[in-house]
Amino acid sequence: xxxxxxxxxxxxxxxxxxxxxxxxxxxxxxxxxxxxxxxxxxxxxxxxxxxxxxxxxxxxxxxxxxxxxxxxxxxxxxxxxxxxxxxxxxxxxxxxxxxxxxxxxxxxxxxxxxxxxxxxxxxxxxx
Amino acid sequence: xxxxxxxxxxxxxxxxxxxxxxxxxxxxxxxxxxxxxxxxxxxxxxxxxxxxxxxxxxxxxxxxxxxxxxxxxxxxxxxxxxxxxxxxxxxxxxxxxxxxxxxxxxxxxxxxxxxxxxxxxxxxxxxxxxx
Numbered sequence: 396x397x398x399x400x401x402x403x404x405x406x407x408x409x410x411x412x413x414x415x416x417x418x419x420x421x422x423x424x425x426x427x428x429x430x431x432x433x434x435x436x437x438x439x440x441x442x443x444x445x446x447x448x449x450x451x452x453x454x455x456x457x458x459x460x461x462x463x464x465x466x467x468x469x470x471x472x473x474x475x476x477x478x479x480x481x482x483x484x485x486x487x488x489x490x491x492x493x494x495x496x497x498x499x500x501x502x503x504x505x506x507x508x509x510x511x512x513x514x515x516x517x518x519x520x521x522x
Numbered sequence: 523x524x525x526x527x528x529x530x531x532x533x534x535x536x537x538x539x540x541x542x543x544x545x546x547x548x549x550x551x552x553x554x555x556x557x558x559x560x561x562x563x564x565x566x567x568x569x570x571x572x573x574x575x576x577x578x579x580x581x582x583x584x585x586x587x588x589x590x591x592x593x594x595x596x597x598x599x600x601x602x603x604x605x606x607x608x609x610x611x612x613x614x615x616x617x618x619x620x621x622x623x624x625x626x627x628x629x630x631x632x633x634x635x636x637x638x639x640x641x642x643x644x645x646x647x648x649x650x651x652x653x
Contacts, residue, residue, distance in 0.1 A: 421611065421614060424607055424611060425611070427607075428604065428607065428608060428611075431600065431604055432604065435597065435600060435601075435642065439642055439645035439646065439649070440645065441649065442649070443649055444581070444649065445581070446570075446574045446577045446578065446581070449570055449577070450570060450577075453567075453570055462567075466563075466567075469560060469563070470560065473553075473556065473557040473560055476553045476554075476557065477554065477557055480550065480553075480554060502560075505560055505561060505564045506564075508564045508567075508568050509560075509563060509564040509567045509568070511568070511571065512564070512566075512567030512568045512569075512570055512571040513567055513571075515571035516567075516570055516571050519571075
């Protein structure tokens, strides 16, 4: 059930699905509270991050699977966060919609590129 | 539009500046910065998929003094956003909202960030560069 009037819904003014947005921000935050430190600590504990070593790290099944979870979760959390920031600080409606679209497309682009990188290394032959 | 006559919440400047407030603003600022760092992560992964030559180029950038500083700053921002993020998740459950508790957890967060960032920078030094 929506607390908004039918007119308000039709005009698409304000936040239409605020609780869902809020909740997903928290769900992705909990996932990242686990995946983020794993990524940072796992890489920091490597003896070096030269090509061969980094390639072998990413090609290891456990690391590849966790990266396949980390990348979309990061992209989603970052996108949700920037949407809130834009909604809070950009007053003009046209600028706001443009900024929201640019942020959305950039996140999809960066996410696709990062996922492609993980998959190519994980499924490809050894370096 | 009639909406211009709605009552407004007080502006930020009526509140006394407190470090708890700075902590909250920095949570948002580090979040935005980490969104930028997402580009670095994607660049690293794409370089890794593109072969040794491309990777060496990116690794040289990240291994330069400026790149090294950027990586250290990203690590600091990450640990900060991680610690304050957990603090905010606790707030969301309705706990630790009293003034005394908010100040205590703020100090705990600052301590944890300093320790985690310090350990991370030591690990980076130990690794001796990304190349």
